[in-house]
Amino acid sequence: MVVVDAQFIEPYTVDLAVQRKPAVANLNGNFTIIDVNGNMMFKIKDTLFSFHDRHILYDANEKPVLTFKKKLRSIHGRWQAFKGDSTTHKDLLFSVKKSSMPKHETELDVFLVENKEELECDCKVIGNWETKSCSVYAQDCSTVLAEVHDRQNITNVVHGKDTFGITVYPEVDYVFIIALVVILTEIKSYDVLKNCGKLLKEKAGEKELMQIGRFASGGRNWKSIYVRKTTVEDKILENISKTFG
Numbered sequence: 002m003v004v005v006d007a008q009f010i011e012p013y014t015v016d017l018a019v020q021r022k023p024a025v026a027n028l029n030g031n032f033t034i035i036d037v038n039g040n041m042m043f044k045i046k047d048t049l050f051s052f053h054d055r056h057i058l059y060d061a062n063e064k065p066v067l068t069f070k071k072k073l074r075s076i077h078g079r080w081q082a083f084k085g086d087s088t089t090h091k092d093l094l095f096s097v098k099k100s101s102m103p104k105h106e107t108e109l110d111v112f113l114v115e116n117k118e119e120l121e122c123d124c125k126v127i128g129n130w131e132t133k134s135c136s137v138y139a140q141d142c143s144t145v146l147a148e149v150h151d152r153q154n155i156t157n158v159v160h161g162k163d164t165f166g167i168t169v170y171p172e173v174d175y176v177f178i179i180a181l182v183v184i185l186t187e188i189k190s191y192d193v194l195k196n197c198g199k200l201l202k203e204k205a206g207e208k209e210l211m212q213i214g215r216f217a218s219g220g221r222n223w224k225s226i227y228v229r230k231t232t233v234e235d236k237i238l239e240n241i242s243k244t245f246g
Contacts, residue, residue: 002139002146004094004113004177005067005084014168015175017042019182021163031056032186034179043176045183054187057086058180067094069180071187080184095177097184100125107135109185126181130189133165137178146170147178149185 032045055070065086072079079098100108110122128135133151169175
């Protein structure tokens, strides 16, 4: 199954580790993708202060392979992925959105660019993200293309709470799968922020809401500016606990 490029397909199962890096000062990117031997294959960097929340996936030689961003004014929080570092429609490869009628805790619909009508999705991501247990299915919802798991099959990687594994099955574009998993991670981060917002409305005044809102959006008024939104949910909860607990 080629989505990004045929060079990212192998005739055997590919096991990868994804490490999430919270600090913008980390030059290796917000996410690093490592093979079973501990070699870095890709890194993903976000564009600071981007209204579209744009991320670029680079290979080990710093060549941009894929760009994905959140689409503005999308009811179901749609994300779009493009070739290289482009964001033009002619380079669109696929899009991802939350399922309109989900039957599972985590359920995303994936549409390839050729699917103009979008009457049915081309792939689905289904599972429970809290336990890092998700699967990517083909259109028939029975053929498993890849699985996300909690650090299984990873031996040469430093483990941590922000490290998880991906198993990509033969003949499946593993960069496509990596992008789906990172998009899922970002969607879940936004869900946490929304829940934090509800809690803040109950506990914080207008002034505190504005301050934390500036922090969450990367505002320069906070001394914690060098902490990006990859850990902002933890920082918000920490601030809630210290200020209103």
